[in-house]
Amino acid sequence: MSQDQIDMLKRALAREKAARKQAEKILEDKAAELYEAKQKLEKSYLELEALLDKTDSQLQGVFENIVDAYVIIDLQGDILKMNEAAVDMLGFDDAKENFNLMKLAAPKETKRVADSFRSLLEKGSITDFFLNIITRKNESKLVHVNASVIYDKGIPVAAQGIVRDITIAKQNEEQLIESENRLSTLILNLDSGVLLEDENRKIVLTNKKFCELFGIPISPELMVGQDCSNAAEQSKTLFVDAEKFISKINETLKNRKTVLGDELKMLDGKILERDYIPIFKNNIYKGHLWSYRDVTLKRNYHQSLEAQRQKYSNIIANMNLGLVEADNDGKILMINQSFSEMSGYSEEELIGKTGKELFLTEENAEVIETKDVKRHKGESHSYEIKVKNKSNEDRHWLISGAPNYNLNGELVGAIGVHLDITEIKKLELQKEKLLVKLEKSNDELQEYAHIVSHDLKSPLRGIDALVNWIKEDNKGKLDAVSIQNFELIETTLEKMEQLISDILLYSSIGSEAPEKEPVDLNDVVSELKTILFVPEHISINVLNKLPIVKGDKTKLKQLFQNLISNGVKFNDKERGIIEIDVLEQKSFYQFSIKDNGVGIEKEYHDKIFKIFHSLNTSKESTGIGLSIVKKIIDLYKGEIWIDSEAGNGTTFYFTLKK
Known part of the structure; x- marks a missing residue:
């Protein structure tokens, strides 16, 4: 290294040493400044704490209270x-x-x-x-x-x-304002005329209906603050008894006592009902509220209703079917004469009593309880039940029950139409015994069934015609409840007639020896597809070609029709499928009709083929269709059984001999 380079390095080191000393001096000065600032800050906090301590005794009382x-x-x-x-x-x-x-x-x-x-x-x-x-x-x-x-x-x-x-207070204030707005809107649009006056008879609030009732041609808002001292005198000409209208108002205002239901008749035929309610605050009179309701239709309705009630009471009393109206607790509210005769009890003995306590054993009471549960869900139903009349005799009643609603659509009870089928039941039991013993008399049974059908259908048709006449005669006069009750009666009559027709069909099967002619079941199914109502979302498919069997074509058509219809009626799927198949055995054909519908719970598999055992409450279902199927198969000495679960569809299997 040269001497010049050494001298240059020494000068650089000297400059660096001088810069370091200068930096150290600056740091020492800054440290001193920071220390001084810290001392001042600590002094300020000490002074603040001293101030707080100085006033602490005063503030402590504030903090505590x-x-x-x-x-x-x-x-x-x-x-x-x-x-x-x-x-x-x-x-x-x-x-x-x-x-x-x-x-x-x-x-x-x-x-x-x-x-x-x-x-x-x-x-x-x-x-x-x-x-x-x-x-x-x-x-x-x-x-x-x-x-x-x-x-x-x-x-x-x-x-x-x-x-x-103030969170809750603010929420309450907003809710109060909202409630006041809703109340104001409600009062303005009430169907009753409202007039609120202060202690000086100045209008505080009124509504559209009040202006309408008294023919006031301005809006309710413009009436606020108006003096009502002379209003009665100005309005008296609207009423039949003008002086009574004036005197009654003066008397009411003088007494300052609540008055409800004052009736006022107007010259235009209207009838008003008026309420007066005085308003006091801390026992100091602050004004009053007038309320006016147009009850013209109500008064006329009650008069008309009473006249109609007398007419309908006579009709109901003379029906050949027992009619009972009950409340939601099953207590009897009304019966007709036919039910009194059926049961053996008078009307006085039955009103207010529960039917199941009077007529049913504990076992049969469970049936009614099950039906009551369904009725409370709005379902109608028909069922057979064994009862004991006042004479302790065993009787069989066929009951068609339906829920009963008031004008507000609320369920208030039930209406039941009762048919005493004891004789029919006895006939059925006798018929079953005759089938077992092969000792029946076909001609007499067929004749009896037609007589029973005619005798039962005649009064039903008469009642139906009478109901239609009453509705036509009183068109526009009946209230919604009366119309609804008539519709319930019509529905019940229709269901009862269908039930009687099915009973006749059931009783006629087997009355004659089955025909033995070749029947192509493919043609039978094809014909049924054209005559049965099958919704578009349901398809009927034949998986294999059906055989030709020997038998009566009409009865075989009834057999397939009932089973296919069953699959159509009780299908709840978006795409319904019904499949018909056959399996050939050595001596018989085994058929199956399968659907993907609602299915049947296992506990009902043994009951569905018994007469009157229906698992559905639709008006088309009488509980006889599958009984007819069973009887036709018995006629041809075949067998029928099902494979089904609730919600997973049903397959009906049956056999026919070759």
């Missing part, structure tokens, strides 16, 4: 002190928690809080400041703040504030 949240903060917003109310409201764990109060402001409130804090320091106080905060427990609250600056010798050193939680 103030109900609202009370907080003291320094000029940066850090909490210096707070009472227990503030701890609870702001969600702190204790009063000594170190936290900056500004951080409680909701995010959208940050700028507004900063501006208000600057205003507080400039003006010395803020009042009625509303703020949304998020507490330490993450609860949203609306608070009301009044705050002021704490001074020491004229210098601001801290701030204090009272914070009130």
Whole structure:
């Protein structure tokens, strides 16, 4: 290295040494300044603490007795002190928690809080400041703040504030305003005329209906504040008895007692019902409320209803079917003469009593309870039940029951039409015994069935015609309940007639020896597809070619028709499928008709082929269809059984000999 390079290096080292000394001197000066600033800051805090200690005895009483949240903060917003109310409201764990109060402001409130804090320091106080905060427990609250600056010798050193939680109060205020608006809208649109007057008879509130009833051609809003002292005199010409109208108002206002249901007749034929309600506050009279209702239709309706009631009572009393009306608890409200004769009890003995307690054994009572559950769901049903009449005789009744509704569509009970089928039941039992013993008399049974069918259908048709005549004769006069009751009667009559027809069909099967002629079952199914109503979403498929069997084509058609119809009626799927198949055995054909419908619970598999056992309450279902199927198969000495689960469809299997 040359001497010049060595000299240059020495000069660089000297400069670096001088720069280091200068930097150290600057650091020493800054350290001294920081120490001095620290001393001043500590002195300021000591002075602030001294000030707080100086006033602590005064503030302590405030802290102990103030109900609202009370907080003291320094000029940066850090909490210096707070009472227990503030701890609870702001969600702190204790009063000594170190936290900056500004951080409680909701995010959208940050700028507004900063501006208000600057205003507080400039003006010395803020009042009625509303703020949304998020507490330490993450609860949203609306608070009301009044705050002021704490001074020491004229210098601001801290701030204090009272914070009130007005969240619930604000919600209540909004709900009250909303309720008042709804109430005002409701009153303005009421179907009753309303007039609210103060103690000086000045209008406080009225509505559209009041203006309409009294022919006032201005809106209700414009009537507020009007003097009603002479209103009665001006309106008296609208009423039949004008002087009574005036005197009654004067008397009512003088007595200041509640009056309900005053009836007023107007010259135009209207009938008004008036209520008067005085208003007192702390036993001081503050005004009154008039309420007017147009009851013209109601009065005319009651008069018409009474006349119609007498007419219908005579019709019901002379029906050949037992009619019973009951409430939701099963207590009898009304019966007709036919039911009295069927049961052996008088009307006085039955009204208010429960039918199942009078007529049924414990076993049969369970049947009624099951039907009641379905009725409460709005379902109609027909069923057979064994009862005991007043003479303790066993009788069999066929009951068609339907729910009964009031004008509001509320379920209020049930209406039941009763047919005493004891003789038919005895005939059925005798017929079954005759089938077992092969000792029946076909001609006599067929003749008897036709006589029974004719005798039962005749009164049903007569009742149906009579009901139609009553409806036509009183068109436009009947209320909704009466029309609904007539529709229930018509539906019940229709179902009863279908039931009687099915009974006749059932009884006629087997009365003659089955025909033995070749029947192509493919033709039978094809014909049924053309005559049966099959919705578009249901398809009927024949999986294999059906055989030609020997038998009566009509009865075989009835067999397939009932089973296919069963699959159509009780299919609840968006795409219904009915599949017909056959399996050839050595001496017989085994057929199957499968659907993907509602299915049948296993507990009912042995019951569905018995007469009157229906698992569905539709008007098309009488509980005889599958009994007819069973009887036809028995006639051909075949067998029938099912494979089914609720919700998973049903497959009917049956056999026919070759």
